[in-house]
Amino acid sequence: MTREQVLDALKGVNDPAGGDIVSSGTMRALNVDGKTVRFVLEIDPARAEAYEGVKAQAEAALTAIGATANIVMTAHSAPAAPPDLKPQSAAAPKGPEKIPGVDRILAVASGKGGVGKSTVSANLACALAAEGRRVGLLDADVYGPSQPRMLGVSGRPSSPDGKTILPLRNHGVTMMSIGLMTNDDQAVVWRGPMLMGALQQMMTQVQWGALDVLIVDLPPGTGDVQMTLAQKAPVDGAIIVSTPQDVALLDARKGIDMFNQMNVPIHGMIENMSTHICSNCGHEEHTFGHGGVAAEAEKLGVPLLAEIPLDLQIRLAADGGAPIVTSQPDSPQADAFRQVARALINGGHA
Numbered sequence: 355m356t357r358e359q360v361l362d363a364l365k366g367v368n369d370p371a372g373g374d375i376v377s378s379g380t381m382r383a384l385n386v387d388g389k390t391v392r393f394v395l396e397i398d399p400a401r402a403e404a405y406e407g408v409k410a411q412a413e414a415a416l417t418a419i420g421a422t423a424n425i426v427m428t429a430h431s432a433p434a435a436p437p438d439l440k441p442q443s444a445a446a447p448k449g450p451e452k453i454p455g456v457d458r459i460l461a462v463a464s465g466k467g468g469v470g471k472s473t474v475s476a477n478l479a480c481a482l483a484a485e486g487r488r489v490g491l492l493d494a495d496v497y498g499p500s501q502p503r504m505l506g507v508s509g510r511p512s513s514p515d516g517k518t519i520l521p522l523r524n525h526g527v528t529m530m531s532i533g534l535m536t537n538d539d540q541a542v543v544w545r546g547p548m549l550m551g552a553l554q555q556m557m558t559q560v561q562w563g564a565l566d567v568l569i570v571d572l573p574p575g576t577g578d579v580q581m582t583l584a585q586k587a588p589v590d591g592a593i594i595v596s597t598p599q600d601v602a603l604l605d606a607r608k609g610i611d612m613f614n615q616m617n618v619p620i621h622g623m624i625e626n627m628s629t630h631i632c633s634n635c636g637h638e639e640h641t642f643g644h645g646g647v648a649a650e651a652e653k654l655g656v657p658l659l660a661e662i663p664l665d666l667q668i669r670l671a672a673d674g675g676a677p678i679v680t681s682q683p684d685s686p687q688a689d690a691f692r693q694v695a696r697a698l699i700n701g702g703h704a
């Protein structure tokens with residue numbers, strides 16, 4: 355059933371106020387959903403009786419074309435006040451809009467790929483949940499979405515009404531990922547506008563519910579996704595994850611620069627793969643160097659939130675669907691993430 359077919363049928367129904375109910379504007383809010391047609395008849399209450407006949411005629415006209423009518427009659431709203439013709443300042447451009455129910459947005463970013471940003475996001479989300487916060491995790495890493503695997507969720511999110519998307523939940527974290535919209539082995543090749551659309555859809559159409567904090571796991575670098583996020587949603591702060599090597603730090607610096615330009619405060623930096631402790635002999639070595647992120651954080655005047663070791667258990671846990679914070683909550687590795695969570699909560703950032 356098309357909208358045009360419906361309008362054609364309704365144009366044959368006369369309006370007691372003159373003309374037909376379509377051209378007179380008495381019929382409003384038309385919604386055509388398959389064979390179901392819904393609309394409102396906005397009428398003068400003094401002529402309610404005359405409009406009962408109109409409603410019956412409209413129903414008959416729709417039945418004749420095979421549609422089911424659902425018509426609601428409402429009284430005229432009060433006449434609108436005359437327009438204010440005084441010159442006014444131009445409308446402000448549409449800035450970031452709050453995501454309903456979400457108190458804060460915290461971006462987790464890195465300059466370079468593979469430094470452990472997703473591992474940190476997943477563990478941080480679980481650590482905040484363990485501290486009793488209502489946490490969401492939006493996996494915006496469109497080029498390599500890994501949160502479904504790290505949080506151990508699979509299956510397509512459902513959309514009962516075709517408009518909103520129900521997120522998934524595990525380890526106390528409400529989660530949505532672009533990875534859940536594609537097949538596991540499918541490489542995601544997004545063009546710019548598609549990518550922006552997907553991100554916006556995940557922010558606005560996902561029913562996040564009431565959240566203290568929504569963590570956004572960004573793709574590495576300083577690209578379109580970061581820009582779109584900051585333009586469309588009020589990002590309260592960002593955490594930058596880096597490994598200690600100079601190359602990673604160089605890219606991290608670019609990321610920090612970008613957030614500064616977008617007026618997004620940096621809540622701190624995390625050095626990941628900071629030190630390696632041999633699981634056999636306990637020997638500690640600095641595979642990628644050590645302390646580079648601490649020095650950089652000091653130079654930039656932002657806190658160093660944690661130094662997370664390069665640790666087999668962290669990898670096995672994250673890659674196995676239960677981040678170390680939930681699978682080994684009493685381990686020192688889990689404690690490092692719990693401390694970041696507590697620092698963020700104490701600072702009012704999560």
Ligand SMILES: Nc1ncnc2c1ncn2[C@@H]1O[C@H](COP(=O)(O)OP(=O)(O)OP(=O)(O)O)[C@@H](O)[C@H]1O
Nearest residue numbers: 467468469470471472473498627663664665668669
């Ligand atoms: N501290 C760590 N110790 C051991 N392995 C780690 C650690 N942090 C991350 N890893 C492992 O390194 C790999 C890359 O990590 P992750 O996917 O979190 O990086 P990323 O920065 O999000 O990468 P990308 O941006 O390219 O998706 C994963 O297999 C993860 O388990």
